[in-house]
Amino acid sequence: MSEPEARRSGFVALVGRPNVGKSTLLNRLLGQKISITSPKPQTTRHRILGIKTEGAVQTVYVDTPGVHQGGKRAINRYMNRAALSTLAEVDVIVMLVDGLRWTDEDAQLLKRVMEAGRPVILAVNKVDRIADKTRLLPHLQALAAKAGFLDIVPLSAYSGDNLDVLEKIIASQLPEGDWLFDADQLTDRSERFLAAEIVREKLMRSLGDEVPYALAVELEEFREEEGRRSISAVIWVERSGQKAIVIGKGGEQLKEVGRQARHDMEKLFDAHVFLRLWVKVREGWSDDERSLASLGYQND
Structure with missing residues (x-):
């Protein structure tokens, strides 16, 4: 009789600039809508935990506000603090980028992400919207040269394409240990x-x-x-x-x-x-x- 699989659990930050699809990804991973979404940037204003327990693995996703430049109001400072303060507290960081786009905000965030010293997975979202798929591989190669990523995963949070690959990579990085929340709990929010x-x-x-x-x-x-x-x-x-x-x-x-x-x-x-x-x-x-x-x- 085989030994039961050891339990794993840990925190995974979903970070990125505004409107790259972090909340859509969280909802798709959980199979239920926890984080609100809209076509407008900066829809997410708070950190929200989404908890997925499957098999021996409990993954606690931390959906964060989009990290942005130029916002001078107190609420902009609050949202950036909420996102960036998460980086040092998690086991894995998933940084989302938007298809073939790479902006100055992406570059600035990447610097902060790599400084956190955590395993970083780069998730290239919205690949279903890329009309000319021959452009994707050269773009992925260019992204790989920017930093020492654990892995780069092209995916679609909207359709769910390739999310199983992302989840397997995340699970391999979570520490062994008992679950942090009850198995049927979906979020920390009331x-x-x-x-x-x-x-x-x-x-x-x-x-x-x-x-x-x-x-x-x-x-x-x-x-x-x-x-x-x-x-x-x-x-x-x-x-x-x-x-x-x-x-x-x-x-x-x-x-x-x-x-x-x-x-x-x-x-x-x-x-x-x-x-x-x-x-x-x-x-x-x-x-x-x-x-x-x-x-x-x-x-x-």
Whole structure:
């Protein structure tokens, strides 16, 4: 009779500049939506753990905000701290890049990643969007020359292509040891946090380019009752003009955001959801450390 396989567990940081697909990758790896996504950069603002337990291996993925340059507000500094402070705390780093693109932000992040002294896997995402596949191999060779990567994995977080290869490489690097979380736990975040993030995702997806970056969502009530959740949330914006945009003509924009958010919450919580939304103005919240802390933007 063969010996049971030794358990392995560890933390894996998913890092990259904004909009390279870190949250999409996390959700695909877990088989469930934990981290919100949108086509807009800087959708992810917090570190979020996604926990996958399969066989003898428990992998704790750390989804991080996109590391970016040029943002001068307090919230930009917060997001960069949340991402970069993760690097020294994990067992493996997966750095994501976008297809055939390589930018100055990628180069700056690579420098910080390699300084962390952890095994680094370079994940070249969105390869399904590359029309001329003959360009991929020379690009991978050029990337390999940039640093001493443990491995380079071309993949598609959207379709799931080659994720099994990535997971095998990660598992080989995790230390032996007991699991860090219960086998059925998917994330370290509460239902309350996930509800607020779902509302923010619907706003990010439905509004123009400017307003989403000037808003935050704060839950005032989250009650569990028999077979339902009663949720009240405030959407904070920085100017009265933004408030009008979020509410929309006759309140239609806010109603549609509420409808979409409620649908996703009911799917996630497997319960009926009664959702109430308000929009309020708090001038300059995104560049005020106290306001950020009160809204849950605290490096942990």
